[in-house]
Amino acid sequence: xxxxxxxxxxxxxxxxxAKHYHNLHPFHKMLHSGxxxxxxxxxxxxxxxxxxxxxxxKDALIVGRFPDAESRRAWRQRLVDHDGDAPGDGGIAxxxxxxxxxxxxxxxxxxxxxxxxxxxxxxxxxxxxxRERSLLEAVASSLTEMFSPTIISERVAGMLANYDFxxxxxxxxxxxxxxxxxxxxxxxxxxxxxxxxxxxxxxxALGALRFKCDLxxxxxxxxxxxxxxxxxxxxxxxLSEALSLPVAA
Amino acid sequence: xxxxxxxxxxxxxxxxxAKHYHNLHPFHKMLHSGxxxxxxxxxxxxxxxxxxxxxxxKDALIVGRFPDAESRRAWRQRLVDHDGDAPGDGGIAxxxxxxxxxxxxxxxxxxxxxxxxxxxxxxxxxxxxxRERSLLEAVASSLTEMFSPTIISERVAGMLANYDFxxxxxxxxxxxxxxxxxxxxxxxxxxxxxxxxxxxxxxxALGALRFKCDLxxxxxxxxxxxxxxxxxxxxxxxLSEALSLPVAA
Numbered sequence: 189x190x191x192x193x194x195x196x197x198x199x200x201x202x203x204x205x206a207k208h209y210h211n212l213h214p215f216h217k218m219l220h221s222g223x224x225x226x227x228x229x230x231x232x233x234x235x236x237x238x239x240x241x242x243x244x245x246k247d248a249l250i251v252g253r254f255p256d257a258e259s260r261r262a263w264r265q266r267l268v269d270h271d272g273d274a275p276g277d278g279g280i281a282x283x284x285x286x287x288x289x290x291x292x293x294x295x296x297x298x299x300x301x302x303x304x305x306x307x308x309x310x311x312x313x314x315x316x317x318x319r320e321r322s323l324l325e326a327v328a329s330s331l332t333e334m335f336s337p338t339i340i341s342e343r344v345a346g347m348l349a350n351y352d353f354x355x356x357x358x359x360x361x362x363x364x365x366x367x368x369x370x371x372x373x374x375x376x377x378x379x380x381x382x383x384x385x386x387x388x389x390x391x392x393a394l395g396a397l398r399f400k401c402d403l404x405x406x407x408x409x410x411x412x413x414x415x416x417x418x419x420x421x422x423x424x425x426x427l428s429e430a431l432s433l434p435v436a437a
Numbered sequence: 438x439x440x441x442x443x444x445x446x447x448x449x450x451x452x453x454x455a456k457h458y459h460n461l462h463p464f465h466k467m468l469h470s471g472x473x474x475x476x477x478x479x480x481x482x483x484x485x486x487x488x489x490x491x492x493x494x495k496d497a498l499i500v501g502r503f504p505d506a507e508s509r510r511a512w513r514q515r516l517v518d519h520d521g522d523a524p525g526d527g528g529i530a531x532x533x534x535x536x537x538x539x540x541x542x543x544x545x546x547x548x549x550x551x552x553x554x555x556x557x558x559x560x561x562x563x564x565x566x567x568r569e570r571s572l573l574e575a576v577a578s579s580l581t582e583m584f585s586p587t588i589i590s591e592r593v594a595g596m597l598a599n600y601d602f603x604x605x606x607x608x609x610x611x612x613x614x615x616x617x618x619x620x621x622x623x624x625x626x627x628x629x630x631x632x633x634x635x636x637x638x639x640x641x642a643l644g645a646l647r648f649k650c651d652l653x654x655x656x657x658x659x660x661x662x663x664x665x666x667x668x669x670x671x672x673x674x675x676l677s678e679a680l681s682l683p684v685a686a
Contacts, residue, residue: 244509245501252497257520257529260493264520267513271506280506 192390194381200390201328201377201397205335208401211342215408215416220342222350226291227427229351231415233287234426235307238300239407240283242311244270246318250330253323262375269368282361289358302426306410310403317399321392328380328393329400333373337366441639443630449639450577450626450646454584457650460591464657464665469591471599475540476676478600480664482536483675484556487549488656489532491560493519495567499579502572511624518617531610538607551675555659559652566648570641577629577642578649582622589615 192200210216218224219232247266254260272278287297296302318326340362347354384390414421421428441449459465467473468481496515503509521527536546545551567575589611596603633639663670670677 241506244506245503248497248499248501248509251516252494252501254494257490257493257527258524260497260516260520261522264513264516267500267509267516271509271513273510275507278506 189387189391191387197381197384197390197393198377200394201331201380202334204394204397204401205332208398208405209332209335209339210401210404210408211335211339213405213408213412215412216339216343218416220346220350222346224351226351226353228411228415229290229347229354230287230292231426232411233283233290234292234297235303235407235411237280237283237287237297238303238307239311240270241280241300242315244280246315249315249318250323250326253326259379266368266372269364279361279364282364286358286361289355290353296426302424304410304414304422304425306413307407310406310410314400314403317396321396324380324383324389325392325396327376328384328396330376331373331380331397332400332404333369334377336369336373340366340369438636438640440636446630446633446639446642447626449643450580450629451583453643453646453650454581457647457654458581458584458588459650459653459657460584460588462654462657462661464661465588465592467665469595469599471595473600475600475602477660477664478539478596478603479536479541480675481660482532482539483541483546484552484656484660486529486532486536486546487552487556488560489519490529490549491564493529495564498564498567499572499575502575508628515617515621518613528610528613531613535607535610538604539602545675551673553659553663553671553674555662556656559655559659563649563652566645570645573629573632573638574641574645576625577633577645579625580622580629580646581649581653582618583626585618585622586615589618 215232219229224232244267247263247270251260251263251267254263268278270279272281275281284294284297288294300308314329317329321329344359344362347359348356380393384393414425415427464481468478473481493516496512496519500509500512500516503512517527519528521530524530533543533546537543549557563578566578570578593608593611596608597605629642633642663674664676
């Protein structure tokens with residue numbers, strides 16, 4: 189392993205995305221190509237809500253770790269984007285609109301009580317990572333946003349074309365993300381290039397992005413295992429009641 | 438110890454302020470009554486800067502711990518108040534204006550390299566407390582803001598009356614705090630009343646406020662020991678160079 193220049197470091201980060209980002213996951217392909225049932229789309233929206241509502245918590249941890257007001261101000265915008273400025277505003281509220289738009293009950297979604305245990309483990313691992321690893325790694329783990337415009341385009345176009353229960357209003361969450369994600373990724377990428385000055389730091393940054401790709405992937409694995417493989421929905425999880433399995437309190 | 442109703446809990450919190458808030462500290466009395474030299478005022482401003490610039494870091498940790506967007510939004514305003522919306526804006530920048538207004542070099546202040554070790558320990562203890570204790574305790578520890586309008590009034594009036602090197606522009610930091618602190622205290626007090634529902638939780642909240650009063654007090658203790666007691670400025674701290682003591686790199 190050698191010290192990479194800025195160009196090589198960015199190329200190495202993009203290479204991780206090209207191999208490990210969850211746009212390559214079979215569940216994503218099912219979702220955007222119309223291969224999911226309505227219940228599978230619902231399970232995706234319900235589980236993903238837990239990820240969405242954890243994002244500002246991990247971003248606040250990062251804000252709290254920056255030593256300078258300028259970086260805190262820049263990262264603070266993410267809190268505004270996700271939590272909004274008023275009730276019903278912001279990314280979490282827009283994800284809830286998506287979830288209710290595909291037919292879920294808002295209270296069930298917001299309670300997070302019917303998500304898969306693996307969803308919880310993966311998302312909580314992200315929050316812990318950001319709290320416990322170096323600030324450089326915490327920042328680098330956000331760099332999946334470099335890859336998100338592609339997956340968003342595929343997802344929005346595919347879902348609108350293939351599901352009659354999905355319309356533009358349901359997917360309004362993604363509109364804002366198309367400009368927020370590149371802006372956020374630019375700041376984070378610049379931070380990583382500036383602060384990863386040794387081989388060890390560069391490898392740590394690359395490892396952080398790989399970690400993040402893995403945890404996005406694991407969330408789709410969990411959905412696939414529970415909702416595509418027949419008979420595998422855990423008791424207490426979404427739809428288990430409809431299938432007459434025992435439901436945890 | 439018994440379960441307190443809302444009125445009794447608030448009274449118990451205010452009682453802690455009445456006994457332990459740093460407006461009772463001899464250094465505060467010196468400061469606002471004109472009993473400090475210019476160098477002592479500078480030492481206060483320099484050391485307090487470390488507290489000021491740590492505040493948004495601890496507030497971001499609290500934002501990251503709230504499970505709901507509404508509380509995060511409310512607490513996020515503190516990040517805006519301290520970090521501002523642009524360079525030169527916000528409470529930290531206004532404290533820097535105070536520090537340079539009393540004759541300090543901005544670079545020296547911002548580096549935090551000349552603060553007293555005890556200042557650092559006390560402030561860092563606050564950030565650790567907020568990270569490690571319960572969310573209720575983290576919120577309760579902010580309740581010294583219930584008492585700050587009084588100390589601000591004493592400080593501003595006293596410093597303007599007693600020091601010819603202090604003017605209104607220097608003390609502009611305190612203008613905003615006079616309305617921010619009560620707003621923040623209202624939210625936090627309401628949160629504590631709502632969430633401290635057992636004897637143990639109420640005692641934890643009271644303990645958290647006592648902890649916070651103690652750490653504000655300890656910061657003035659450190660200033661008093663170093664800058665009022667003759668011959669006690671540690672090597673490497675502000676003014677030690679002027680007094681020909683060895684200065685740490």
